[in-house]
Structures are given as structure tokens and as C-alpha cells.
Amino acid sequence: MKKWIWIFAVVSAIVRNVYTQGVSDFFEGNGMMSIGVYYYPEAWPENQWARDIRNIRRLGFEFVHMGEFAWAFMEPEEGRYVLGWLEKNVRLAAEQGLKVILCTPSPAPPVWLVRGHPEVLMVDNLGRSMQHGTRTQACWTVPRYRDHVARIIAELGRKFGTNPAVWGWQIDNEISHYGKNCCYCDFCQNRFREWLKQKYGTIGKLNTDWGCAFWSQMYQGFDQIRIPNQAELVAQMNPHALLDFNRWFAEEAADYIRFQATELRKYCRNQWVTTNFMSLHEQVYPALSGKDLDAMTWTVYPVHGNLNEGPLGFRLGNGTELAFMHDFMRPMNGFEGIMELQPGQVNWGDINPQPYPGAVRMWILQAFASGADLVCTYRYRQPLFGAELYHRCIVETDGVTPSTGGKEYSQAANDMLLLRKHRQPNAAMPKKLVARRTAFLYHFDNRWDMANHLQTTRWNTMGHLLKYYKALKSLGCPVDVIGEERDFSAYPFLVAPAYQLLDSALVARWTRYAEKGGHLILSCRTGQKDRRGQLWEGSWAGPILKLIGARIPFYDLLPEAVNGKVQSDARTHAWGAWAESLDPESGTAILARYADQFYMGNAAAVTRKLGKGSVTYVGVETLDGEMERDLVRGVFERAGVAVENFESQFLVDWRDGFWVATNFTEKTLNAPIPPGSTVLLGSRELGPAGVAVWKE
Numbered sequence: 001m002k003k004w005i006w007i008f009a010v011v012s013a014i015v016r017n018v019y020t021q022g023v024s025d026f027f028e029g030n031g032m033m034s035i036g037v038y039y040y041p042e043a044w045p046e047n048q049w050a051r052d053i054r055n056i057r058r059l060g061f062e063f064v065h066m067g068e069f070a071w072a073f074m075e076p077e078e079g080r081y082v083l084g085w086l087e088k089n090v091r092l093a094a095e096q097g098l099k100v101i102l103c104t105p106s107p108a109p110p111v112w113l114v115r116g117h118p119e120v121l122m123v124d125n126l127g128r129s130m131q132h133g134t135r136t137q138a139c140w141t142v143p144r145y146r147d148h149v150a151r152i153i154a155e156l157g158r159k160f161g162t163n164p165a166v167w168g169w170q171i172d173n174e175i176s177h178y179g180k181n182c183c184y185c186d187f188c189q190n191r192f193r194e195w196l197k198q199k200y201g202t203i204g205k206l207n208t209d210w211g212c213a214f215w216s217q218m219y220q221g222f223d224q225i226r227i228p229n230q231a232e233l234v235a236q237m238n239p240h241a242l243l244d245f246n247r248w249f250a251e252e253a254a255d256y257i258r259f260q261a262t263e264l265r266k267y268c269r270n271q272w273v274t275t276n277f278m279s280l281h282e283q284v285y286p287a288l289s290g291k292d293l294d295a296m297t298w299t300v301y302p303v304h305g306n307l308n309e310g311p312l313g314f315r316l317g318n319g320t321e322l323a324f325m326h327d328f329m330r331p332m333n334g335f336e337g338i339m340e341l342q343p344g345q346v347n348w349g350d351i352n353p354q355p356y357p358g359a360v361r362m363w364i365l366q367a368f369a370s371g372a373d374l375v376c377t378y379r380y381r382q383p384l385f386g387a388e389l390y391h392r393c394i395v396e397t398d399g400v401t402p403s404t405g406g407k408e409y410s411q412a413a414n415d416m417l418l419l420r421k422h423r424q425p426n427a428a429m430p431k432k433l434v435a436r437r438t439a440f441l442y443h444f445d446n447r448w449d450m451a452n453h454l455q456t457t458r459w460n461t462m463g464h465l466l467k468y469y470k471a472l473k474s475l476g477c478p479v480d481v482i483g484e485e486r487d488f489s490a491y492p493f494l495v496a497p498a499y500q501l502l503d504s505a506l507v508a509r510w511t512r513y514a515e516k517g518g519h520l521i522l523s524c525r526t527g528q529k530d531r532r533g534q535l536w537e538g539s540w541a542g543p544i545l546k547l548i549g550a551r552i553p554f555y556d557l558l559p560e561a562v563n564g565k566v567q568s569d570a571r572t573h574a575w576g577a578w579a580e581s582l583d584p585e586s587g588t589a590i591l592a593r594y595a596d597q598f599y600m601g602n603a604a605a606v607t608r609k610l611g612k613g614s615v616t617y618v619g620v621e622t623l624d625g626e627m628e629r630d631l632v633r634g635v636f637e638r639a640g641v642a643v644e645n646f647e648s649q650f651l652v653d654w655r656d657g658f659w660v661a662t663n664f665t666e667k668t669l670n671a672p673i674p675p676g677s678t679v680l681l682g683s684r685e686l687g688p689a690g691v692a693v694w695k696e
Helices: 002-020 023-030 046-058 084-095 111-116 143-160 186-200 203-209 239-265 319-333 359-369 404-421 444-452 461-474 504-515 542-548 626-638
Strands: 034-038 063-066 099-103 166-170 272-274 276-278 296-300 336-341 374-377 438-441 479-482 493-496 519-523 550-556 564-568 571-584 589-594 603-610 613-618 620-622 650-655 658-663 678-681 691-695
Touching (some): 084 099, 084 143, 239 272, 296 319, 319 336, 319 359, 319 479, 336 359, 359 404, 359 650, 374 404, 461 479, 461 519, 504 519, 504 613, 519 626, 542 603, 542 613, 571 603, 571 626, 620 626
Parallel strands (some): 063 099, 438 479
Antiparallel strands (some): 550 571, 564 589, 571 620, 678 691
């Protein structure tokens, strides 16, 4: 049996290698970044299709995206496939020189499937089966559902898998169950138990790692375990069980993506495969799919974000979040882009404001600056019916007149044509940027564990992480957001904020990294627990104490109405969510001290030299992140590396020989364009939503 498993693995690897040869040609050869649009021919009269697709091309779009919600039109009855309408639209697109991204329609199963096979419906935390009438109502774990998904993929693959007009495929859409989060059906319960059996082997091992001695939670067999569900429990959920469930759910989602990718590749040749993850979504972990997909794409609606900053953040979005997602997705397999970017107002937020004039174009060019291979907008025509009829689109409700966002997309498409004329293939990153290259260590285990045990309502994990990422961007650092599998030594600087779960092996890697000349920055909540989510038996955060050169006797949290004070370099900063009192060893320098509370004068941030490098630990989170920015800057300065001093949310990036500045602030700011540079887009002075592109 093992022999056949080995043979299968080798053959699969060979097939995968053959398939991915030339994947770079789809993107690197297309002129840096392509811009496309969603189109839903099934929602419009057939006599308008040709007109719409002609207009899509006239506006400057280079590809069109179709099919993710059209299962009822592709297979109106079980086993009866109707694909002629889709084939016609692919042909119409090809006649206009448009590439096509087709989708598997699995997020919207037809009524005959869920009525004929109700076991495919997901079950919520109250035991209720979801019903037909919306989307993502099916459970991707149910074997019968996967069988039907495989059948429709096979039909699509046979029809379009070798069609030269089809550029790529999107699997499903925003893999999730939205506000329902996860499924509690019997299939999921059993799959979770099987996953636990494989992980732990014995129920005794699980009882130990889950800390089941607490509250007499001891299990006698895996069949007694249920998915953690607060609706079924009187008191708090077991945090170790919940952490494992988070892991399982993410792996199950990745398995579903892998299943669909495998089915597609049975039929598709010279076409790439992706799925569109949601920006900063917590339940599904994109890194688990990096090896299964050819490009990592994602969805973002910038003016809907809850992390937006400043008086115009609700119109401009958060440039830090956008840049972070690009830097997170890109390193997974080298190709990434935004598959769903709003062109105007949305309709599903609590409040749905108009974007600032120019903001849509700015988002597109910021994606270009961050290395995106494609940007696609949702959607071409504003729907006249359905749940999203207030969602603004590329054209107005007459189906012809370009909207404000449509004009900005058209302008960005023309911008790309101009930039392609000035591209320098294989342009080398400037030396000053190479010296600042930074790895940002990020793992969903930490997000899940902190969410399961916040300790304070004032803590926001992504908000904390983005404080450090924003600091790096303000210094002009090129950043890769990476996982532990990557080689740290490729980066002069490594930042790992709130890295709560770790083991001795990771601490040893961090230690070697610093000893060999790397500069490591850690922040509060790091190293508190082992990989199981259990506290260490010994000193608080024991494994990192030698590394940071300090003890952590205690931490403090303040009520909403109370803020504490911390001082660094004669500046006072406010904090409220988390503060650790540090007791430094000899040779460890103090960078910040608390300025009030009963521990006034205690260290809040420290640094030490370690071998050829350094380790800096920031034990407090300030409200505005300004102290974190100053402390990060100090690490670079002590390392002798020159950095910039950009305004927060004023981004300056380099790509393919181009410098790009994008202004996400409410201020008018100057782009750092050196004398003698060639300005290709915009000007030195940038107002809100302003963009400048130049070559030095």
C-alpha cells in the first residue's frame, strides 16, 4: 500500500510540474498587470450580450469573468447540461480580444440538488439546515455534494478545458459560509473526529493536549466528541478544542479547493487555476492552498473595512490593509491579484458611502505597485433585481453609460497601456530597498488562539499586526508576509508581532537568525503558549526570555474608559489594550517605560545585541501605533540602514523599474520624486486619492 501511495505522489508531482511549466507566461508576459470585469450573461437578455461585451472592451478591459453563480443555468435539471449560452459568450469575448476567466458554480447549487438531496445542506449552530434562496448553503464536506460538483466541473472542463479563449479558472467564490462561519452537520462532525484520530492517535493524547482534566471534560473515545459549539454549552468552550476545530475547518476548506483544482486539471490545458479568498478573512487560511493554485487571488471592498483610518478613511479605504494582503498573497507562489474590487458604492454594509473621487483608480494602481498580476472588478452591469441591486457597477442602470467608477477603471486601463511602453524587463530592485527587505511572520494559529482567548474587548489582532506593518511601509520597506516554512536569512529584518504560539525550534531559529546578523522585532503576547495553546510550566513566556534578555513578571489590561501612559524618547503615548511589565537583564537596553499606574518606571520595550544582529521586544500596544513606528525605525537606524519618513497611509512602492506613490490620507502630500526623474502619471503634489508614477 505504501508503495502505491509513493507512486501516486510521484506521478502527481510530475503532472503538477508539467502543468505549471509556463504558468509565469500567463502573467509575466501579459504586460505586468491585466484589468478585467465580472459579467453575468445569464442575468441579461441574449440580444444585449454582444453589445455589453463590445462595450467592456471599449472601456479598456482585457478579460471578463463569468459563471460562478450560474449552476442552475448550466444544469437546469440533474444530468441535463446546457452550456451553449456560456459558449456563445466566450466566443463573443474572444472576438473582441478579451480573455475569459470561467468559474466552477459550486457556491450556488440549484434547487433540484438541495431538494433532491437535502443532506448536502449545511447545518448551523442551532441544528437548522440552511435552505435554497441564497448562496453557499451547501456543505463542501458532504460526499454527495462533492460528487455533483465534480460532475459539473467535468462538463465545463470537457467543453472549455482546451478553448484558447479561456485564460483561467476560478474555483467557487469566497470560500466560506459567511455569517454562519461553519457547518455542524453529521458529515462535518465525523470528518472532524477522523481528523482528530489522525492527529492524536489515542484519546488519552487528546485529553492531555486539550486539557480535559479541567472541568472533568475527559473523553473515552473519539466518537464522543462534537464540534465546539457555544450554543450547546453552558459555559466557555474548551479553547484547545476550539483551536483544533479552527485548524480542521481551514484544512477542510483547503481540501475542498484542492479537490476542485484536481478535477479541473483532468480536462484543462494551458489554463491557470485560482480561487478568490476574502481579505483578512479569519476562518479560511490561504497559505494552505499555495501549492494547489497557480495564482493567489482575493476579494476586497476598501471603503467597507472596519480598520479604515482618518477622516476620509470611509471613502479612501485602508492602504495598509490592501498592501498587507498583496504582500501576504504574493510570496505563496509568486502570482497574485485582486479578483473582486469594488467600482463604487456597495449595498451590503451597515453604511455604504461613495468612494472619494479618484479612489478607485488609486486602488488599482496601488495593486500594480504591490506586484499584482491582475485586478478584476465586481461587476460590469448594476443589477436591477436581487439582493445586490444597490451595488454600483461599471455602467449605470441603463446598461451602457459608464459610472464614475467605470470611468476610473477605464482610466486605469489606459494608465497600464502607458506604463507598458516604459517597462524595464528584469529591472533590479534598488540597493536601498534591498537593504530594507523585511519578512513579516504571520500564522493563522495565532489569530485563532487570540480570538478564542482575547482577555480584553480592546484587543484587535489584525489591528495590532497592521500597526507594525504600517510602520514598515512608512519607512519605505519592501515587505514579504511569510510563514515559518520560509528561510528567514534572506531578509535583513524580521518582524513577528503577537506570535503567541511557538515551540523551542522556532525560538532556536530566531536566535540563529539574530546571531548571524538579522534584526528581529517581537511584540507583546509573543511566546505565551505552546502549539497546543497551553501555557508553559515555568516563567511566563519562558522560551523567549533568554532571547529578548528580559523577564515578564506580569501584564495589565485597562477598562475602555481608562488609558495608561508610556514614554519613549521623551514622548508620551497612550495605551489601553495590553501592557507587559518587563524586567531586563544586564546588557539589555530599555527603550520605553510606563509613565503611570502602580508600575510607573517599569520597562515597556527593550532591545539587545545578539551576535551580529539584534532582538527588540515591545511589550505594550499603544492606541495610535506611533511609538511602535518610532521603535521600529530605531531598529533600522541602529543597524545603519537608511529609511524614509512617509506619512502613515501614504504608500511609496517600487515595481518593474517604476516608483508609485498612492495617497490614502486626507492631506495633500508631496511624492518623493528626485530631480531629473521622468514622471509618467500624476505630479509631485498629491491630494487625497492622488497617484504618481515615475522612473528615476
